[in-house]
Amino acid sequence: MKPSTVLFAAFAAVAAIQAETTNSTVKYIDYSSLKKFTRAPATKETNSTVKYIDYSSLKKFTRAPATKKTSTAGSNEQQQQEQNQQQQQSSLSGSQEQQEEIETPAPTHVPIPTRPDPRQTEAPTPAPTPAPTPAPTPAPTPDPGPWVAKWIDHDQVKPFPQPEPVTISEKAAVKFKPQIHITNGCHPYPAVNEAGETSGGLKTKGAPSAKCKGSGWGSQVYGRSTWVQGIWAIMYSWYFPKDSPSSGLGHRHDWEHVIVWIDNPDVENPKILAVTPSAHDGYSKQVPPNADCVDGTSVKVKYESHWPINHALESTSEGGDFQDLIMWDQLSEDARRAMNGVGWGKANTPFNDGNFKPKLEKAWPFKK
Numbered sequence: 001m002k003p004s005t006v007l008f009a010a011f012a013a014v015a016a017i018q019a020e021t022t023n024s025t026v027k028y029i030d031y032s033s034l035k036k037f038t039r040a041p042a043t044k045e046t047n048s049t050v051k052y053i054d055y056s057s058l059k060k061f062t063r064a065p066a067t068k069k070t071s072t073a074g075s076n077e078q079q080q081q082e083q084n085q086q087q088q089q090s091s092l093s094g095s096q097e098q099q100e101e102i103e104t105p106a107p108t109h110v111p112i113p114t115r116p117d118p119r120q121t122e123a124p125t126p127a128p129t130p131a132p133t134p135a136p137t138p139a140p141t142p143d144p145g146p147w148v149a150k151w152i153d154h155d156q157v158k159p160f161p162q163p164e165p166v167t168i169s170e171k172a173a174v175k176f177k178p179q180i181h182i183t184n185g186c187h188p189y190p191a192v193n194e195a196g197e198t199s200g201g202l203k204t205k206g207a208p209s210a211k212c213k214g215s216g217w218g219s220q221v222y223g224r225s226t227w228v229q230g231i232w233a234i235m236y237s238w239y240f241p242k243d244s245p246s247s248g249l250g251h252r253h254d255w256e257h258v259i260v261w262i263d264n265p266d267v268e269n270p271k272i273l274a275v276t277p278s279a280h281d282g283y284s285k286q287v288p289p290n291a292d293c294v295d296g297t298s299v300k301v302k303y304e305s306h307w308p309i310n311h312a313l314e315s316t317s318e319g320g321d322f323q324d325l326i327m328w329d330q331l332s333e334d335a336r337r338a339m340n341g342v343g344w345g346k347a348n349t350p351f352n353d354g355n356f357k358p359k360l361e362k363a364w365p366f367k368k
Contacts, residue, residue, distance in 0.1 A: 147341025151200040152193075154212070154241040159190040159220040160331065162324035170327055172265035173223045176272070176297050178236050178258055180221075181320035183304035185311045186212035186254070188323060190220040191239035191349075196334030198342050201252040204244040208305065212241045219321075224328040224351040225265075228360050231273065234260045235360070237351050238303075238323075245305040253344040256313045257351070258301050259283075259363050274365040277301050277313035278350070284314060285365040292317040 165171040180188065185208040192198050202211055225234040236258050243254035261274040272294060274287040286293070293300050293315040302316040328336070328351060339352045350359050 144337070147196075147337045149338070149342045150195070150197040152197045154189055154199040154201055155215055155217075157190040157197065157199045157215070158193050158217045159215075159324055160194065160326040160335075162326065163330055168266050169225050170330075172232070172262070172270060173225055173234055173327060174325060175270075176234055176260050176262065176299070177221065177223075177322060177325050178260065178299040178301055179295065179320035179322050180238060180313075181300065181302040181316055181318045182209075183302050184208050185244070185303060185305055186240040186242055187214045188219045188221070188238040188303075189215045189241055190217065191222075192331075192335045192338050192342075194332045194335060196332070196338040198338050199239065199241060199253075201344075202241040203252060204242055204248055204250045206247055208244050208246065219323040221323040221325050222328070222351055223325050224356055226356075226360070228364065229366075231366070232262045232265050232270075233360055234262070235351050235356065236260070236325075237349070240303075240311070243305075243310045243347070245307045245310060249308055250310050251346040253347040254311060255344065255347045255350055256303065256311070257359075258299060258313055259360065260299055261365060272297070272299070275299050275315060276363040276365050277315060278363075279312040279314070280310065283363045283365075285363070286315055287365045289315060290317075295319065298322075 162174075163170075165174045186202075187209070189199060189212065220239070222237045222239075223234060225232065227233075238256055240254040240256070242250060242252055244250035256278050258275065258277040260272060261276070262270045262272055264270055272289060274285065275289040275293070276283040276285050289299065300316050300318065300320060301313045302318060302320065303311055303313060305311040331339070336352075339349050340354065342349075348355055350356070
């Protein structure tokens with residue numbers, strides 16, 4: 001049989017089938033038996049859903065027939081089901097191949113934040129606070145040893161500025177600060193600076209006031225106070241670079257002081273009970289002081305020499321000058337060490353630790 005005859009018979013069969021199924025469900029023909037010498041007949045376009053035909057059996061010489069559209073609801077549902085089955089088969093075969101190549105990634109762990117229990121009504125018991133660690137005991141300060149004097153020129157010693165009084169004793173010391181009148185001889189100078197450097201003083205040459213008529217840095221009066229047998233004693237001390245009634249007489253360095261005795265520094269209006277100015281190795285005692293020797297709350301003294309005797313302090317009615325007051329506790333550590341350790345020749349520091357109390361006892365003006 002000729003191939004053309006076979007091909008014509010196939011087209012006739014397809015046309016007959018299409019005529020019978022125009023208004024019914026589309027039927028699919030297995031063209032696999034036609035092999036290479038058959039091809040799918042052309043079909044007319046219908047209003048029904050397009051159906052997909054498996055052309056794998058027709059190879060190169062077959063093609064899917066066109067189908068007519070149908071309007072029946074039943075045929076549409078059946079066509080949709082068949083189409084879904086074919087898509088599932090094709091997607092299944094494709095997905096199986098992809099699964100062989102792509103490995104499924106491990107799921108990522110996402111932490112879920114915890115929330116406090118809303119039913120909780122009592123606060124948790126806090127952990128006990130550990131006991132504080134005690135601070136280590138500091139090592140004792142080593143003994144600095146004996147003070148080594150640091151002498152500088154008498155006119156190069158800078159005084160301490162007078163601090164604002166804070167304590168009761170400081171306020172009383174400022175209130176009763178004396179004034180000094182220089183009759184002859186040197187004017188008072190600072191004896192020590194903040195670094196502990198001390199005045200080198202002057203030789204006993206020239207006039208009693210030669211080279212010592214006042215420091216360009218300003219002068220100083222030193223104070224220290226305490227209770228003595230129920231009486232408050234305030235000692236005020238001045239330093240002089242030399243004590244020379246005339247050229248060649250006297251000595252380098254001089255210290256003089258006056259003690260003001262009051263009833264109580266902690267009352268509104270303390271009262272001056274006595275005054276004891278230093279005079280050579282002793283004191284002149286005034287109990288109570290003369291009214292003309294006191295200016296308000298300030299005692300007046302003078303620095304004077306009666307030739308050929310050295311200088312001393314005396315009460316006076318003449319007004320004098322004030323100097324910046326620095327109390328013993330307000331001095332720097334080095335300044336106190338210098339006052340305790342420096343030797344001033346024939347003079348001595350009246351308010352240092354070694355001399356303060358003995359001089360108060362010697363100057364006691366009241367009857368025992």
